[in-house]
Amino acid sequence: MLNKPRLLTPGPTPLPERVRLVMAQDMIHHRKPAFKKLMGEVQEKLRILFGTSQPVLPLACSGSGAMTAAVHGLFVPGEKVIVVEGGKFGQRWREIASLRGLEVVSIVVEWGRAVSLAEVEAALDAHPDAKGVLMQLSETSTGVLHPVRGIAAVTRKRDVLLVADGISAVGISPCPMDEWGVDCLLTGSQKGLMLPPGLALIALSERAWRKADTVAPSCFYFNLPGERANCEKGQTLFTTPVSLIVGLGESLDMFLEAGLETVYRKQWALTMLARAGTAALGLAPLAPERFTWGLTSVMLPAGVDGTRLLQVAADNHGVVMAGGQDHLKGRILRIGHMGWVDWADIVAGLHAVASGLRTCGAYVGARDYIETGLAAYEAALQVAPGTPV
Template structure:
């Protein structure tokens, strides 16, 4: 045990022994009944994990892939979004939004500090055309937890979607999606879930699903309505 490799990083995290043993099992086919039974069983638990009544989509990608899927599925080129930028991953939201051709307003927050909900509200008042607020539940690069619940309260009554990166929060810090009125919550496998990297999870609110249905997908691979339809059948799109 003294020679065991130990990861003292924010992610990937060390794998519990039972996870390592599960990974040693034989492969099964992903279009057969055995896989469907696993998906159905896991889906119930994922909904509890996210605190949502809706489906939770598994995506075979990193957490950044889920961030990309959210931006490319909920917004169209030319849409205006507000990015809370208080660390490296706030910067990543901005970069992904820019790659989609969105018009980005950055709300700069000093690294090591949390955004103030009243500043988000003021930015939305200043530009009513903003269609989404992108922020982290926990900014991994600084360890700061943003007041997502309070931000959502300040956004009540607006059509603006609240998109939250919970990669270093889901399973670690409470962020019940439905109770807090988060429109999109996503995470990756390699932090709180203590799994290998390469799997992401994403869920949308009913009104975010309406937006996704009205938005032309910006990417063939990240087709969230298609993923949802397959999850409801115990499958994945790809």
């Protein structure tokens, strides 16, 4: 049908033409003045996005690389950390920390539920020797938004570093790290930032840097103090993905021209659109209470083959969405609404879901699910989204 491809996955995400074209320029050298000037400008914009006075270090790796860098850079073997394990990426924190030789205390949370402040406080009380809390801000595998702000209010009063994976959150919902007291915030390029994958960003608080400066490097490629020293000179320790840095400058310009408040308001309104629309289609949310602003996860009705539904949506409508991971494979649908997507893309996504449900013989929704979704979107645009607690 010559449908336009619409990528509604939780990363990689569609890219603005403006970003793609600026990245199609020919190379500049990463140790020369033109690049240093660019890096300086990008640093200023990144500090606004991260809400920090500290440098925001670009690393040439995926988000998992930045998670690895955080664990190797902030903790030494034998130290104890508390991991919030409520999805695939919470599990990843445990795996990374275990390989680093840390003692891991897991708070296992049902997939779809957010950890509670009380659970984290109880773990901290039971383990006063814990040196860190490793968690997701947004758990991409479930669409849950964990209460990083509330937890930071606790950890900042203790000798405990709060490390937040913001891979599917930075540029999507606010996380001003200095104000909240987050000690380490990291993200990847291919989610909210409207860039191809291949670049990660990581920032540490002042007290996290004090700790990091005492930790001997253990994996040559991940050296946060070395990156900071280079960053101060407008460079990176190793060859950086030049075109992604160029693209980052452009996507951050788009954010700052619109204003971050507008970016978050749009993300909140898209979330309302996706949630109201899928609810009208009769689909229950996987994350009913605390949910991220960049993707919407819904349970599929019993008997619906999630793989087939995704196939119908892609083949008949050009809409590419994601299924579940691990034990949720085939049982949930994840609709990404991050990156360069707008309301009309989500409308297309809702129609593709409805069509897939019909094909699977499981359509029980209202006829006006699109109007319901759009009404929720329009209403959400009228109010400031507030800040996650």
